[in-house]
Amino acid sequence: MARNDGTAGAAADGAGGAAKPGFDWLNWLARYGTLASLILLLVIFTIGRPSVFPTVGNFLNILNQVSILGIIALGLTVCLVMGLFDLSIAAMATLGGWLATVLVFRNGPQIDPYLAVLLVLAAATAIGVLNGTLVSYLGISAFIETLAMGSVITGVVLGLSKSRTILSGIPKEFLAIGQEYTLGIPNPVIAMLLVLLLLWAFLEHTQIGRNLYAIGGNQEAARLSGIAVKRYALIAMGISAACAALGGLVAAANLGAGRPQGVGETYLLNAFAAVFIGASTLRPGRFHILGTFVGVLLIGVINNGLSIMGVPTYWQYIVQGLLLILALFSASVLILRRR
Structure with a gap:
């Protein structure tokens, strides 16, 4: 009995030692x-x-340099959460910048810059929803569909612009979006931080965001749990398109030019x-x-x-x-x- 107890104790000690793994x-x-x-x-x-x-100045400079990239990448994140690749963001960014400058152009419609921003975001969201519809309801690969849509957008912009860059006649109110400061912080940085805050709250603290994560984790399980999987592609790709267009719009305001190609x-x-x-x-x-x-x-x-x-x-x-x-x-x- 004593021997058995000792053996059991040794085994217990060994088990206890094994229960303490090293740092992973x-x-x-x-x-x-x-x-x-x-x-x-x-x-x-x-x-x-x-x-x-x-230095504080250089830190703000870094944030300013990556602000446009940040806006586009944050929107793309929503698509990738759901497992969708959006390759149309490059063309969408170019469209956003060019269309915004056309709308505020002094010799054109001369729309209020802030209204122009809303119109550009609305147009981009509509194109993103179209992407989501084609991918979700027709079963087209997101990779291929967005690549094709990007080509269509590029062709349309080049055709409407006749490949001409808008270099003058852009009002200061629009240029302020990409060139001015608010409370010592560059406006593009503020735009990026607002997008960051909104999308973080959207994905982490709303039911829609949690459903997007669920679909990205296991689409079939999400469907069986009652989530309308197909509808969420429209939301994700709409957000991605809107953020890409906003990034292109900020780039146009920063450069002071509406370029019909090569931005995104x-x-x-x-x-x-x-x-x-x-x-x-x-x-x-x-x-x-x-x-x-x-x-x-x-x-x-x-x-x-x-x-x-x-x-x-x-x-x-x-x-x-x-x-x-x-x-x-x-x-x-x-x-x-x-x-």
Whole structure:
């Protein structure tokens, strides 16, 4: 009996020892690696250029530089939450900027700038809803449909504009959206933060947002639970289109020009990069608004810091690509381990 008790005690001690696993570095890196990378870059650039990089002015400059990218990427996040790829955002951004300048043009309709913003957002939302309808009700692949829609939009804009850029006759009230400050903060930054707040509240604290996450997690299970799955594609793609158009509109106001081509393409790849980097932040494998914002900041800090350090531009692309690969790798490994 004594021997059996001792054996049982030893087994219990062994079981107790096994119940105390070591620190899971992979899990930590999957959740916080992106934030750690952002902090590390901030430290490196601060040490490298202490008189320039860690200043309030430069921080606002970084936010201003990524504001348009942020607006577009935050809207794209809503689509990707549901598992839909929206490749029309590049053309939509170009359309938003060009159409807004046409509406406020002094030799054109001369619509009030704020009314023009609403009209542009309404038109973009309608196109996004059309995207969602074709994808959801006709069963067309979102990847292919939005790629085709982007081509249609590009052709329409080039045809209506006759490939001419609007360079003058834009009222100051419209230009203020992209060039002026409010309480010391650039207006594009304020626009990005408002979009961030609204979409975060929408996805995290509304039933529609929770349903979008449910559909993205398992569409069939969501359908069986009573969620009208098809309708949500219209919502997600409408929001993505509106945010892309708003980003293009802010870009036009910032540049003081309505360009009929080449605007949105500048942000397309970086928007997807920011969202996927964000999917490895805090919630590995899940797209979410705060993660996307971290991804946008990371891209902005890399571009700004390397530029200040005098590093050649091509290193910006290399570093961004490496960070994206590492972020996706760590998140993928963690998801595989959970399975």
